[in-house]
Amino acid sequence: MKRAYVLATMIVFLIASGAVALGQAPKKPAASGEDVAGTVAILDHVWLDAAHNHDGETAAWLFADNFVEIHPGGILVSKQQQVDMIKNTQLGDIAIQSSDIQVRYASLDVAVLTDTTTIRGTQGETNYGGQYRVMRVFVKQQGRWRAAGAGIARIAAAQ
Amino acid sequence: MRQIHVGALALILSFTPLAFAQTKSAATPRGGVDWKALDHKWLDSERTGDLDYLEKFFADSYVLVLANGQTYTKKEWLGILRGPDRPTLLTLDPENIQVHVFGNVAILTDHTTIKGHDSKGNSLDGEFNVFRVVIKQDGEWRATGVVMNPDLSKK
Numbered sequence: 001m002k003r004a005y006v007l008a009t010m011i012v013f014l015i016a017s018g019a020v021a022l023g024q025a026p027k028k029p030a031a032s033g034e035d036v037a038g039t040v041a042i043l044d045h046v047w048l049d050a051a052h053n054h055d056g057e058t059a060a061w062l063f064a065d066n067f068v069e070i071h072p073g074g075i076l077v078s079k080q081q082q083v084d085m086i087k088n089t090q091l092g093d094i095a096i097q098s099s100d101i102q103v104r105y106a107s108l109d110v111a112v113l114t115d116t117t118t119i120r121g122t123q124g125e126t127n128y129g130g131q132y133r134v135m136r137v138f139v140k141q142q143g144r145w146r147a148a149g150a151g152i153a154r155i156a157a158a159q
Numbered sequence: 160m161r162q163i164h165v166g167a168l169a170l171i172l173s174f175t176p177l178a179f180a181q182t183k184s185a186a187t188p189r190g191g192v193d194w195k196a197l198d199h200k201w202l203d204s205e206r207t208g209d210l211d212y213l214e215k216f217f218a219d220s221y222v223l224v225l226a227n228g229q230t231y232t233k234k235e236w237l238g239i240l241r242g243p244d245r246p247t248l249l250t251l252d253p254e255n256i257q258v259h260v261f262g263n264v265a266i267l268t269d270h271t272t273i274k275g276h277d278s279k280g281n282s283l284d285g286e287f288n289v290f291r292v293v294i295k296q297d298g299e300w301r302a303t304g305v306v307m308n309p310d311l312s313k314k
Contacts, residue, residue, distance in 0.1 A: 064261060066259045066260075066261065067259075068257075068259050068266055068268060068290075070268060070288055070289075070290045070306065070308055071308075072308060073308065073309070073310075073311040073312075074287065074288030074308040074309060074310040074311055074312065075288075076257075076268055076288060104220045104222050104303065104304065105218065105220035105294060105303050105304075107263065107294075109262055109263055109264075110261075110262075110263050110264040110294055112220065112264075112292055112294075112303055112304055114222060114224070114230070114304075131228070132228070133224045133228040133230060133306070134306075135222070135224060135290065135292065135304050135306045137261075137264060137266060137292055137304075139261040139262060139264055141261070141262075148259070148261045148264065148266060149259065149266045149290070149292075150290075151224070151289075151290025151292075151304075151305075151306025151308070152306065152308070153224050153225065153226055153227070153228045153306050153307060153308055154227075154228060155227065155228030156227035156228060156229075
C-alpha cells in the first residue's frame with residue numbers, strides 16, 4: 001500500500017515537474033528518440049526532493065547499487081550510507097533547490113549533468129548552507145534510469 | 160544411452176555462449192581496463208603538458224569543476240593549459256583509486272595530491288578527493304567530467 005502510494009506520488013510529481021525541468025534542460029534527444037535530457041532533469045528534482053523529505057525509499061529506488069557520491073569536504077559515501085543519511089530525520093531538515101541544470105552528455109544509456117544546488121539548513125553539527133556545483137551521473141539499467149553518482153563542490157563566496 | 164549423451168551434448172553446447180559471457184565478465188570484472196593506469200596517464204599528461212593526448216582523451220562534453228566551484232569546459236581548460244597562464248604542476252599524484260563501472264560509463268574516485276603554483280607564483284598545494292567520470296565513445300574511454308573536493312580530513 002505504501003509502495004503504491006509512493007509510486008502514485010512520484011508519477012504525479014514527474015508529470016507536474018516535467019514542464020519545469022524541460023524548460024531548464026537543453027534538449028538532447030538520444031538516437032532512440034527518447035528525451036534523455038528531459039528525463040534526467042526530472043530525476044534531478046526527484047533526487048533532491050527525496051533528500052529534502054527524508055524519503056529513503058525513493059532514494060533507494062533511484063540510486064544504482066554501485067552508487068557513489070563525494071560530499072563537500074571530500075567524504076565518500078556508498079548507496080546505503082547516502083540512503084541512511086537521507087532517511088535519518090534526526091539530522092534535521094534542509095531546504096534544497098537546484099537550478100541551472102545543464103545536460104553535458106547524453107546517450108542511450110548514460111547522462112551526465114551539472115546543476116547549481118542551493119542548500120539552506122543544518123544536519124547534525126554540519127551547516128550545509130550555501131551554493132554547490134554538482135555533477136550527477138545517470139545510467140539506464142534494465143530500461144530504467146538510475147543515479148550512478150554525484151560529485152559536489154561548494155561554490156566559493158567570492159564567485 | 161547414446162540419445163542421452165547427444166542430448167546432454169546439445170544442452171552443454173546451447174549453454175556455452177552464456178558460460179563464456181559469464182567467464183569473461185568474471186575474469187575481467189571491470190571491463191578489462193587498467194583504470195589505475197588510465198588515471199595516472201591522465202594526470203601525468205596534465206602535469207607534463209601532453210596536450211595532444213588530452214585533446215583526444217577529453218570528450219567534447221568534458222567539464223571540470225574545481226574545488227571552489229569554478230567550472231571549465233574542455234575548450235576553456237585546454238586553453239589554460241596551452242596559454243601563458245598555465246599552472247606549474249610539480250606533483251599530481253592520484254592514490255586510492257576506486258572504480259565504479261556502469262556499462263558505458265565509469266566513475267573513478269581518487270585522492271589526489273597537488274604540488275605546484277599558478278603563473279603568479281601562488282601555491283596550488285593541496286589534497287583533494289576527486290570524482291572523475293569517463294565514458295565509452297567509439298570503443299575508447301574518454302574523460303567527460305571532474306569534480307574536485309578539498310580533503311578536509313587532512314587539515
